[in-house]
Amino acid sequence: MLSLGSSRAGVLVSVAVIGVSPAAAEVVLTFGIEQRLEAGRNIDLSVPEEGRSVASVTRLAFGAVSRTPLDVLEFSAAGALLVEHAADGTEVGFDRPEMGLRYTREVPNALFSIGAQYRRDDIDAFDEGLAETDFGVTRSDTSADVRLETGRTAPLGLAFNAEYLKTEYEDTTDPELVDTESARIGAEATLRFTEVLEGRVGLAFQRETRADTPGVSVETGVASVGLTYLLANGSASADLSRSSDDEEGDRTSLVLGRTFVLPAATVTVQIGATDGEIGGTDVIGSLAWAQALPSGSLDLLVERSVSFDEDAIESVTETRASISWGHDINALSTLGLSLSHEIADAPSERTTLSQFAATYRYALTEDWGLDSGVRYRIRHDAEGRSESPDVFIALSRSFEFRP
Numbered sequence: 494m495l496s497l498g499s500s501r502a503g504v505l506v507s508v509a510v511i512g513v514s515p516a517a518a519e520v521v522l523t524f525g526i527e528q529r530l531e532a533g534r535n536i537d538l539s540v541p542e543e544g545r546s547v548a549s550v551t552r553l554a555f556g557a558v559s560r561t562p563l564d565v566l567e568f569s570a571a572g573a574l575l576v577e578h579a580a581d582g583t584e585v586g587f588d589r590p591e592m593g594l595r596y597t598r599e600v601p602n603a604l605f606s607i608g609a610q611y612r613r614d615d616i617d618a619f620d621e622g623l624a625e626t627d628f629g630v631t632r633s634d635t636s637a638d639v640r641l642e643t644g645r646t647a648p649l650g651l652a653f654n655a656e657y658l659k660t661e662y663e664d665t666t667d668p669e670l671v672d673t674e675s676a677r678i679g680a681e682a683t684l685r686f687t688e689v690l691e692g693r694v695g696l697a698f699q700r701e702t703r704a705d706t707p708g709v710s711v712e713t714g715v716a717s718v719g720l721t722y723l724l725a726n727g728s729a730s731a732d733l734s735r736s737s738d739d740e741e742g743d744r745t746s747l748v749l750g751r752t753f754v755l756p757a758a759t760v761t762v763q764i765g766a767t768d769g770e771i772g773g774t775d776v777i778g779s780l781a782w783a784q785a786l787p788s789g790s791l792d793l794l795v796e797r798s799v800s801f802d803e804d805a806i807e808s809v810t811e812t813r814a815s816i817s818w819g820h821d822i823n824a825l826s827t828l829g830l831s832l833s834h835e836i837a838d839a840p841s842e843r844t845t846l847s848q849f850a851a852t853y854r855y856a857l858t859e860d861w862g863l864d865s866g867v868r869y870r871i872r873h874d875a876e877g878r879s880e881s882p883d884v885f886i887a888l889s890r891s892f893e894f895r896p
Contacts, residue, residue, distance in 0.1 A: 521558035525571075525891040527551070533883025537629030540876040544580035552589070554891075567595040567608070589614050604642040611635050616662070616670075630670060631663040650683035669802070672704035689723040693732075703803075711803070713738045727752040732765075741801040741808075742770030748777065758784040767799050772808025775799050789820040789827075802839060810838045826855045844874040861890050 529550040535542045554571035575588040595608030613633040636658045644650035656677045662670045679697035686692060695717040702710045717734035730750040737743050748765030764778040779796035795814045802809050815833035822828055829852040837844040852866035865886045872879045 518559040518561050518564075520896055522894040522896065523554075523556040523558065523891065524894070525552075525554035525889065527887055527889035529885060529887035531883065531885045533881060535879060535881040536883060538870060538872045538879040538881050539629065540879050542879060546577060546579035548575060548577040550575050550589075563598055563600060565595075565597045565599075567593065567597075569593045602644065602646050604640070604645065607637075607639040609637040630665040630667070633661045633663070635659045644683075648685050650685070652681045652683070654679050668705075673701055675699060675701040691721045691723075693717070693719040693721075695719075711739045727754045738801070740803055740806065744769035746777065758782065769799070769801075769808060771801070771806065772799065775808075775810060786820075789818065791819075792817045807840050812836045812838070826853065828853055842875045845872065847871045860892050861888070863888055 531548045534545045536546055537543060550573050552573040556569045559566060570592045572590040573588050575586055577584045591612045593610045597606040616630040616632045619632055638656040640654040642652045659674045661672045677699040681693060681695035684692040697715045699713045700710050713736060715734060715736040719732040721728055721730045732748045735745045744767060746765060746767040748763050750763040753760040761781045766774060767777050768774040777798055782793040784791040793816050797812045800809050800811060813835045817831040820828045831850045833848050835846045848870045850868040855863045857863055867884045870881045
């Protein structure tokens with residue numbers, strides 16, 4: 494499917510919230526419609542290169558919001574009529590469906606939240622970096638979660654959570670993209686020693702099954718401890734975790750962090766090390782800089798992490814650098830530029846992905862918006878080099894109704 498990454502998201506999001514409480518609820522209904530044209534070459538970054546493709550996407554979204562002082566119930570739904578013309582023919586169908594439902598009840602000392610979501614889209618729209626490499630694939634996620642927090646203002650706080658996730662892939666020949674189903678439970682205690690010093694102790698357990706190994710499950714346990722100290726201009730933190738995985742074995746990670754809150758910027762620095770039975774010891778960390786400008790913003794991110802490839806039974810070192818700039822040209826129009834480079838290094842393969850994107854938005858009226866953008870991607874992997882330019886233009890409208 495043809496897509497332009499995150500640029501499709503800014504047009505018609507309609508998250509709804511419906512509250513259940515004896516108090517009178519404020520109800521808001523949200524509607525959105527977008528007509529989008531997308532065109533590009535080699536959209537799936539294939540080797541050898543594919544031809545050009547053009548798509549028309551008509552997207553509808555609905556949400557309902559009802560809120561009381563204590564309760565919020567959210568519902569959202571969206572989908573699109575896709576007409577795509579490529580070298581191998583024309584495809585017409587309903588695509589990119591999303592649906593979500595969530596209930597939250599919150600008081601100063603406690604919180605309860607439960608929700609469920611479903612999403613089906615092109616694989617690159619899930620922003621998994623280079624972990625999922627077959628760009629011509631459709632991915633579906635079905636998930637549910639529940640969380641309970643208590644003692645949020647007390648010296649001892651407790652939190653419990655449970656999550657379920659089912660991931661399915663369509664139209665793939667990549668042996669690493671396998672349908673999975675996982676369940677996770679966790680508990681965390683927060684110890685507030687003083688007004689500026691806080692400690693954390695957590696335990697989590699996850700069980701995952703894969704379609705290519707029916708009847709076999711992979712179990713992972715994680716124990717973690719951490720400290721956070723509030724300072725006049727931010728905070729300092731230290732986190733230590735140890736995980737035990739049926740396939741990867743044991744892994745221990747230590748990360749030290751420092752956040753600086755400046756008059757016009759926030760800077761977070763993390764540095765640490767991770768040691769696993771497979772892959773040995775490696776340096777991990779990140780630098781995130783968010784700078785407010787007189788008429789926009791500038792964001793910089795550099796990060797290095799280590800993950801485990803269950804199919805190749807090897808560790809993967811992932812490095813990413815990105816910079817994005819947003820500028821308000823005037824009260825009606827905005828301009829955005831972004832540049833990123835990602836590297837996934839493993840003993841069996843090295844993959845890189847570079848991307849440049851530019852977007853422009855013009856507010857035609859209070860409800861109508863015109864968006865456009867261009868993107869250029871270059872990818873190197875074991876199969877060779879691939880590149881893809883693509884463009885889009887979209888007309889959208891969103892509005893609210895209060896019954």
